[in-house]
Amino acid sequence: MQTIIVVGNGMVGYKFCEKFVAQADTKKYKLIVFGEEPRVAYDRVHLSEFFEDGDAERLSLAPRSWYQENTIELYTNERVSEINRATKTISTSKNRTFSYDHLVLATGSVPFVPPIRGVEKKGVFVYRTIEDLEETLAYANTVKGGKAAILGGGLLGLEAAKAVMDMGLEPHVVEFAPKLMPRQLDSRSSKVLQVKLESMGINIHLSKATNQILGNGKITGMEFGEDDTLDVDMLVISAGIRPRDELGKSAGLDMGTRGGIVVNNKMETSDPNIVAIGEVALYNQMIYGLVAPGYEMAQVAVDQILGKEETKMAAEIDMSTKLKLIGVDVASFGTPFMPSDKGHSIIFENKTESLYKRINVSHDGKKLLGGILVGEADDYNMLLQMYQNEMPLPENPEALIIGGRGEGGVSFGSAMDLPDTAVVCSCEAVTKGAICCSVLEDGNENLKSVAQATKAATGCGGCKPMVSDLITESLKTLGKTVKVQICEHFEYSRQELFDIVKLRGVQDYDELLDTVGTGHGCEVCKPAVAAIFASIYNETANKQNTIQDTNDRYLANIQRNGTYSVVPRVAGGEITPKQLMAMGRIAQKYDLYTKITGGQRIDMFGAKLHELPLIWEELIKEGFETGQAYGKSLRTVKSCVGSTWCRYGMDESVSFAVEIENRYKGIRSPHKFKGGVSGCIRECAEARGKDFGFIAVEGGWNVYVGGNGGANPKHAILLAEKVDKETAIKYVDRFIMFYIKTALPLQRTAPWLEKLEGGITYLQNVVINDSLGIVEELDAEMQALVDSYKCEWKEAVETPEIRERYTHFVNSEETDDNIEFVSLREQKMPKEWA
Amino acid sequence: MTTLGLSTYKTVTEEDVKFWFKAASVSKFPSNGGACIKYKNKQIAIFNFTREGTWYACQNLCPHKMEMVLSRGMIGEENMEAKVACPLHKNNFSLKTGKHLNGDLEAIATYPVKVKDGFVYVGFSE
Numbered sequence: 006m007q008t009i010i011v012v013g014n015g016m017v018g019y020k021f022c023e024k025f026v027a028q029a030d031t032k033k034y035k036l037i038v039f040g041e042e043p044r045v046a047y048d049r050v051h052l053s054e055f056f057e058d059g060d061a062e063r064l065s066l067a068p069r070s071w072y073q074e075n076t077i078e079l080y081t082n083e084r085v086s087e088i089n090r091a092t093k094t095i096s097t098s099k100n101r102t103f104s105y106d107h108l109v110l111a112t113g114s115v116p117f118v119p120p121i122r123g124v125e126k127k128g129v130f131v132y133r134t135i136e137d138l139e140e141t142l143a144y145a146n147t148v149k150g151g152k153a154a155i156l157g158g159g160l161l162g163l164e165a166a167k168a169v170m171d172m173g174l175e176p177h178v179v180e181f182a183p184k185l186m187p188r189q190l191d192s193r194s195s196k197v198l199q200v201k202l203e204s205m206g207i208n209i210h211l212s213k214a215t216n217q218i219l220g221n222g223k224i225t226g227m228e229f230g231e232d233d234t235l236d237v238d239m240l241v242i243s244a245g246i247r248p249r250d251e252l253g254k255s256a257g258l259d260m261g262t263r264g265g266i267v268v269n270n271k272m273e274t275s276d277p278n279i280v281a282i283g284e285v286a287l288y289n290q291m292i293y294g295l296v297a298p299g300y301e302m303a304q305v306a307v308d309q310i311l312g313k314e315e316t317k318m319a320a321e322i323d324m325s326t327k328l329k330l331i332g333v334d335v336a337s338f339g340t341p342f343m344p345s346d347k348g349h350s351i352i353f354e355n356k357t358e359s360l361y362k363r364i365n366v367s368h369d370g371k372k373l374l375g376g377i378l379v380g381e382a383d384d385y386n387m388l389l390q391m392y393q394n395e396m397p398l399p400e401n402p403e404a405l406i407i408g409g410r411g412e413g414g415v416s417f418g419s420a421m422d423l424p425d426t427a428v429v430c431s432c433e434a435v436t437k438g439a440i441c442c443s444v445l446e447d448g449n450e451n452l453k454s455v456a457q458a459t460k461a462a463t464g465c466g467g468c469k470p471m472v473s474d475l476i477t478e479s480l481k482t483l484g485k486t487v488k489v490q491i492c493e494h495f496e497y498s499r500q501e502l503f504d505i506v507k508l509r510g511v512q513d514y515d516e517l518l519d520t521v522g523t524g525h526g527c528e529v530c531k532p533a534v535a536a537i538f539a540s541i542y543n544e545t546a547n548k549q550n551t552i553q554d555t556n557d558r559y560l561a562n563i564q565r566n567g568t569y570s571v572v573p574r575v576a577g578g579e580i581t582p583k584q585l586m587a588m589g590r591i592a593q594k595y596d597l598y599t600k601i602t603g604g605q606r607i608d609m610f611g612a613k614l615h616e617l618p619l620i621w622e623e624l625i626k627e628g629f630e631t632g633q634a635y636g637k638s639l640r641t642v643k644s645c646v647g648s649t650w651c652r653y654g655m656d657e658s659v660s661f662a663v664e665i666e667n668r669y670k671g672i673r674s675p676h677k678f679k680g681g682v683s684g685c686i687r688e689c690a691e692a693r694g695k696d697f698g699f700i701a702v703e704g705g706w707n708v709y710v711g712g713n714g715g716a717n718p719k720h721a722i723l724l725a726e727k728v729d730k731e732t733a734i735k736y737v738d739r740f741i742m743f744y745i746k747t748a749l750p751l752q753r754t755a756p757w758l759e760k761l762e763g764g765i766t767y768l769q770n771v772v773i774n775d776s777l778g779i780v781e782e783l784d785a786e787m788q789a790l791v792d793s794y795k796c797e798w799k800e801a802v803e804t805p806e807i808r809e810r811y812t813h814f815v816n817s818e819e820t821d822d823n824i825e826f827v828s829l830r831e832q833k834m835p836k837e838w839a
Numbered sequence: 840m841t842t843l844g845l846s847t848y849k850t851v852t853e854e855d856v857k858f859w860f861k862a863a864s865v866s867k868f869p870s871n872g873g874a875c876i877k878y879k880n881k882q883i884a885i886f887n888f889t890r891e892g893t894w895y896a897c898q899n900l901c902p903h904k905m906e907m908v909l910s911r912g913m914i915g916e917e918n919m920e921a922k923v924a925c926p927l928h929k930n931n932f933s934l935k936t937g938k939h940l941n942g943d944l945e946a947i948a949t950y951p952v953k954v955k956d957g958f959v960y961v962g963f964s965e
């Protein structure tokens with residue numbers, strides 16, 4: 006039995022273990038892993054996602070139990086402090102000693118902190134581990150609304166900028182070079198990116214050398230030149246990385262002059278029993294700060310240890326990258342900048358749209374050498390493939406970057422044209438051949454199972470679209486149609502299930518599962534099917550309450566401490582003083598926290614489960630009805646004051662908003678949908694930020710569809726111009742009905758419209774010109790929904806069996822004693838999560 | 840008595856049962872859904888998995904953010920292993936073993952359930 010010790014349980018160290026146990030006879034080898042961090046290896050690449058849900062577990066690459074199952078001894082929170090090459094042993098921070106036959110150094114790197122005066126001050130952070138992030142976040146909470154600087158305008162720095170913005174701080178990126186992302190972008194593309202980022206609220210300061218961090222104990226600013234300072238409350242340093250090579254140094258291994266443990270193409274260090282992989286390894290005199298080369302190194306190291314000596318590291322390593330920054334696509338591949346003696350560049354730039362695309366082509370026009378994409382990088386995967394596989398270019402290579410998708414001119418043909426050896430997933434080095442084979446020969450039919458079988462798309466995820474395309478195309482060659490299956494329990498897409506329910510008149514979930522599904526269902530298909538029943542029969546969530554998402558099940562939004570919020574409908578945002586007083590009285594009686602929402606109504610938070618029917622009983626008595634703030638259904642129709650009061654108003658926007666909100670209230674759909682009505686093009690109601698919007702203009706209403714705010718803001722697109730109110734309503738009726746019938750679960754109108762082949766023109770043909778011959782049907786279906794509306798809270802308070810559901814314990818009158826509130830500005834809020 | 844931690848809940852197997860607590864009548868538990876009962880200082884979620892013809896019980900406390908909410912979660916199955924999805928962030932737990940299925944949280948405690956004469960009983964070891 007041979008012992009292999011892995012130092013470092015980071016991304017590459019983990020990958021080594023994964024590849025090793027997959028290939029080696031585990032009876033012959035014992036694997037021991039040390040990690041200095043308290044957690045098991047996690048996905049650093051998606052560190053920023055930690056903000057979204059604060060859920061560290063979700064990032065882990067494999068649960069602790071995985072190590073046990075594979076008989077790997079894992080010691081986290083334990084640093085290896087010394088290597089003794091003579092005795093082939095290591096010792097750890099807990100003063101333990103272990104012997105090895107092979108030693109794998111995967112200690113990664115640390116952020117480089119430049120020796121600036123004052124960097125030790127409070128409020129200065131780096132960005133590499135979950136703990137870094139937690140500390141940053143905790144500090145950010147104390148300076149909310151303040152300013153944060155990011156030192157370094159590279160890939161990571163920009164990601165950090167987005168992160169601090171999400172923390173509620175004003176981001177300022179400070180870069181030493183005269184441009185952003187100096188390693189990946191040329192000056193023009195960097196300028197385009199800069200303008201785009203500035204428009205998103207990220208401030209950029211270029212050519213700034215920081216002399217000093219100002220502040221007494223904690224940071225208050227940065228000083229660049231004599232009179233050149235920037236006031237900030239926090240600083241995140243992202244100025245490059247330094248390999249964590251101290252073990253190599255103290256053990257006397259060959260080191261690079263600027264750090265890093267030197268390895269050859271077998272990943273061997275100067276000691277043949279020690280390999281180094283990942284960001285600590287200096288290969289070709291370079292440290293590669295990306296996962297893909299690290300994973301490749303892990304593969305080479307595994308094969309070398311197992312005696313497959315022919316596996317070696319490639320001589321040239323691809324550094325192509327795509328930024329994950331939400332809101333802007335940025336990618337560069339191959340040789341992004343190229344001297345003109347090597348070839349020529351084709352550049353497309355559109356400043357108003359923040360678009361920049363550059364490809365570098367060999368002099369003979371036959372080969373793609375590299376390129377840069379800013380603003381839109383949909384074609385990145387395909388271009389990267391053409392470059393990596395030296396595929397022949399079309400006669401007019403500019404077609405690769407102009408013309409764009411959708412408008413007929415897809416210049417690449419399909420992913421199927423790639424050679425089988427093309428590496429599609431570079432993180433896991435999975436080829437096109439392997440992906441297609443997993444579909445054609447092993448019978449995998451969807452992304453999840455192909456990903457499980459091949460590991461493709463499990464790294465940075467950038468190749469997902471291409472892997473999906475390959476699966477779809479491979480299935481087509483088998484004569485199978487491809488559908489987006491809802492989950493493992495139904496081999497149908499949402500649209501197909503919708504038709505099945507409708508045509509067969511299926512009445513409930515169990516019946517549907519028994520006739521066309523398998524197993525007992527899950528939290529994915531249940532609410533999706535519930536929404537279908539609701540859209541077809543307009544039944545309320547009370548009928549089949551256990552298949553509803555929790556908010557629908559209890560007709561209220563669950564809050565962080567398990568209490569609920571109450572939001573009555575305030576159509577169009579119009580409310581009488583009497584109603585306001587009634588709401589105030591009820592909120593006071595039940596001690597609810599109240600807030601005006603972003604949707605022009607009032608939210609009352611902190612109601613306990615058993616209080617919900619009591620509160621609603623009183624609200625209903627005062628003439629309120631449910632606002633469906635919990636539902637995937639119509640939320641609000643926002644209005645501006647319009648011509649009734651406003652001196653610019655072209656028409657009565659409030660009246661229209663009230664009418665349309667009452668028309669669509671209670672209609673359930675694949676995702677929530679919202680509307681807006683503005684009285685003139687000043688657009689105070691932000692109608693173009695909604696799923697549907699009306700704007701009064703000279704001579705009628707302009708109708709917009711497919712907008713939203715949220716994580717990926719999209720402006721709605723003009724569907725019809727200057728139409729009268731009745732026509733406007735008719736078009737939107739049909740648009741909504743068509744969306745309800747054909748969208749994927751949890752797909753809002755904007756992404757739906759984006760995926761709709763033919764886009765807005767097609768939609769106009771369907772809802773205006775009746776190209777599919779279905780408008781009569783759509784009209785009738787919409788009218789049926791409108792006519793069958795009922796307030797589900799009224800139904801709930803009036804029906805004893807439903808009321809009974811609102812109790813925390815079914816065997817006791819007591820309430821949940823786990824709920825604790827603390828006070829906040831004369832109101833209350835839930836106690837912080839531990 | 841508030842914020843009782845995870846240590847309050849320990850899995851009880853059929854063999855360990857010292858006492859069958861008469862929780863509530865069958866009618867209190869929706870078909871294919873759950874409800875919560877109180878036993879001493881414990882909150883226990885009980886699920887009536889009608890489609891399987893099985894009953895399950897587990898702690899009501901979600902180990903993710905320590906909220907008493909699991910009984911309000913949706914139940915279902917993955918590879919025929921019964922599970923509950925927490926209503927707050929959709930963490931999934933096996934109702935058979937308590938294991939966290941989509942991550943690395945601590946397993947939840949599970950308890951044996953039996954139904955007799957229209958009443959649901961949960962087995963405890965203390």
Ligand code: SRM
Nearest residue numbers: 562570601602603604605606608634713714715716717753
């Ligand atoms: C209360 C409110 C914030 C506020 O205090 O102002 C709010 C609160 C929540 N929003 Fe919102 N959103 C609120 C207005 C908005 C707006 C503004 C608007 O409607 O004009 C937006 C951007 C506009 C848009 O939707 O396009 C908005 C975009 C979101 C999104 C992102 C949707 C997207 O497509 O990206 C989510 C997440 C989701 O739905 O999946 C979300 C989800 C949520 C949830 C439901 C999260 C949750 O599941 O618990 C919050 C529920 C709170 C509760 O218990 O009531 N909320 N949310 C606002 C309620 C409006 C209302 O009266 O009903």
Ligand SMILES: Cc1cc2nc3c(=O)[nH]c(=O)nc-3n(C[C@H](O)[C@H](O)[C@H](O)COP(=O)(O)OP(=O)(O)OC[C@H]3O[C@@H](n4cnc5c(N)ncnc54)[C@H](O)[C@@H]3O)c2cc1C
Nearest residue numbers: 013015016017040041049084085112113283284294295296
């Ligand atoms: C925010 C962020 C975003 C990124 N985005 C991308 C991206 O989009 N694409 C991309 O390709 N790359 C990206 N990266 C880089 C990528 O995460 C790294 O390339 C990768 O993590 C390197 O893996 P590694 O195992 O070499 O190092 P690490 O993941 O850092 O792992 C090394 C581990 O070893 C431990 N360790 C060190 N010394 C010892 C010791 N003596 N004893 C025990 N344990 C020790 C460390 O604590 C650490 O846990 C990103 C990085 C960050 C921080």
Ligand code: SF4
Nearest residue numbers: 057602603608715716
């Ligand atoms: S209210 Fe909306 S934006 Fe605010 S935290 Fe909740 S989901 Fe996020």
Ligand code: FES
Nearest residue numbers: 901903904925928
């Ligand atoms: S509290 Fe249960 S999943 Fe977060």
